[in-house]
Amino acid sequence: xxxxxxxxxxxxxxxxxxxxxxxxxxxxxxxxGILGPNGSGKTTTLGILLNILKPSQGSFEWFDGQYKTQAxxxxxxxxxxxxxxxxxxxSQNLDIVRRTKGLPKQDFDDILExxxxxxxxxxxxxxxxxGMKQRLAIAATLIGDPKVLIFDEPTNGLDPQGIAExxxxxxxxxxSGRAVIMASHILDEVEKICSHVAIIKKGKLLATGPIGAILxxxxxxxxxxxxxxxxxxxxxxxxxxxxxETRNNWIECVIPADVSTASFSSEMYMLGNVPTRLVARKRRxxxxxxxxTKQS
Amino acid sequence: xxxxxxxxxxxxxxxxxxxxxxxxxxxxxxxxxxxxLLLAKEIRDLxxxxxxxxxxxxxTVWDWLGYVGSWCSFFFLGLVAIFMIVNEVSYKTFRxxxxxxxxxxxxxxxxxxxxxxxxxxxxxxxAFVAIVSGLIHTKSPSLSYVFxxxxxxxxxxxxxxxxxxxxxxVGLLIRRSGVAVLLYIIYLLGIEQGIKWGLHFRYFNxxxxxxxxxxxxxxxCPLPLYRLPDAFVGMRKEVNFDILLPxxxxxxxxxxxxxxxxxxxxxxxxxxxx
Numbered sequence: 001x002x003x004x005x006x007x008x009x010x011x012x013x014x015x016x017x018x019x020x021x022x023x024x025x026x027x028x029x030x031x032x033g034i035l036g037p038n039g040s041g042k043t044t045t046l047g048i049l050l051n052i053l054k055p056s057q058g059s060f061e062w063f064d065g066q067y068k069t070q071a072x073x074x075x076x077x078x079x080x081x082x083x084x085x086x087x088x089x090x091s092q093n094l095d096i097v098r099r100t101k102g103l104p105k106q107d108f109d110d111i112l113e114x115x116x117x118x119x120x121x122x123x124x125x126x127x128x129x130x131g132m133k134q135r136l137a138i139a140a141t142l143i144g145d146p147k148v149l150i151f152d153e154p155t156n157g158l159d160p161q162g163i164a165e166x167x168x169x170x171x172x173x174x175x176s177g178r179a180v181i182m183a184s185h186i187l188d189e190v191e192k193i194c195s196h197v198a199i200i201k202k203g204k205l206l207a208t209g210p211i212g213a214i215l216x217x218x219x220x221x222x223x224x225x226x227x228x229x230x231x232x233x234x235x236x237x238x239x240x241x242x243x244x245e246t247r248n249n250w251i252e253c254v255i256p257a258d259v260s261t262a263s264f265s266s267e268m269y270m271l272g273n274v275p276t277r278l279v280a281r282k283r284r285x286x287x288x289x290x291x292x293t294k295q296s
Numbered sequence: 297x298x299x300x301x302x303x304x305x306x307x308x309x310x311x312x313x314x315x316x317x318x319x320x321x322x323x324x325x326x327x328x329x330x331x332x333l334l335l336a337k338e339i340r341d342l343x344x345x346x347x348x349x350x351x352x353x354x355x356t357v358w359d360w361l362g363y364v365g366s367w368c369s370f371f372f373l374g375l376v377a378i379f380m381i382v383n384e385v386s387y388k389t390f391r392x393x394x395x396x397x398x399x400x401x402x403x404x405x406x407x408x409x410x411x412x413x414x415x416x417x418x419x420x421x422x423a424f425v426a427i428v429s430g431l432i433h434t435k436s437p438s439l440s441y442v443f444x445x446x447x448x449x450x451x452x453x454x455x456x457x458x459x460x461x462x463x464x465x466v467g468l469l470i471r472r473s474g475v476a477v478l479l480y481i482i483y484l485l486g487i488e489q490g491i492k493w494g495l496h497f498r499y500f501n502x503x504x505x506x507x508x509x510x511x512x513x514x515x516x517c518p519l520p521l522y523r524l525p526d527a528f529v530g531m532r533k534e535v536n537f538d539i540l541l542p543x544x545x546x547x548x549x550x551x552x553x554x555x556x557x558x559x560x561x562x563x564x565x566x567x568x569x570x
Binding site for chain 1: 298306307311315389391392393395567568569570
């Protein structure tokens, strides 16, 4: 089943185009990261998909349209901030969510246990730390066993311990087989949790697909030798070596996936360079992200 | 999965139950009319052979208490309606309700159900206080005497529902508690009066002056003195229209205004970014 399709989704605020013709398809079981710098249109996108904002143009459809206007009852979502009644405690707030979703009475011990809030379930929401508020929001998304979870900048503003807790919970809930859509500007987070990624900037979709496809297979080599001048010249001679750049004390370059680090290394040696440093690594999403957003 | 009227009422009630502002406003609404009646007992007879007894006895208690209640509804229940929306805007639970799966139409319907429920409660309470006061103070009341003029109950409900509808509309329009409360009170007490007596009275000195929304609602439960012909014969000579609408006109005009207010609220609810 297709979870979500959007067609040419756009949103303008006067002259400013917050979102410009977004086309996305999200399938069952995908953990989809929407990645982009602040102000790139991530929250606008989610706001439209959750019927909080009206699109200026374009359309979207949840679950192939099978639930019509009731689709959001099958979605658990946090947009921007955890939104609850400050004077109610955790259980009471979750019960409001339960009523809002039109579900029969249930107890929330299990859900509160999952986000480590059992001990504080009787305290009013206003007394919670930001991390606890965010965890309660995650708990609320789990009510009614939704088919899709949506998280918008889930670790924004949290302290390191809070970030660790929330990420841990996100990893657990995202392995439950549901589709997850997560907006973030933190690449590390997306890389650790998501199976797919869409990169947006200034409201435009720059790239989308499985993380593996977005991450190129090329290997990045960091190499240093006693004679850096000769090393650089020799690297230039090899046709498969690209993107040669001088860093602090070494040279960084890219070799294709089908050239092994060992053969590169021996070739360098034969040309008379004895490496004093040799590091081979895969390109990380962060670099990919900078690369992609630089081009646009 | 579909929500019944009962579900919507229970959802709204669960939201107010622990909200201190709404609770205080409701308590004020409950406490003030009997308190005014008790204070009025201290009043000796008024000029023009007007007996203070009429405050308490059938059938005039319906009118007097209706007038007191109309101020309480205007102030306390109107503010309850405003806070029903602006509180949720400031907690962002307004948008979260939609995110969690209510349709925009359902959300507005829940507010309509809430307002109707409170209006029914407020009206029953008014009837209860009026009947208790009437039974205590009227000499040998017969049942027909008790409910003579009890048509005021229906007008009272319409008045309460109308003030709350305006409150909700202003809340939806402004969405900030301070500004919304101020606009609601200043419009009904000041701006409308200003338009009526400053502008309208000067240029269109005719019956149309009575059909402003605040005025038609006020005329559902007016100050009963106005019904006494002598009290404003002088005034009547100055203007060439009745100062007070007949009830049927006040009811009809209120229903028309309420239709407009709810249509505008619905339009806002369906179209605006939240």
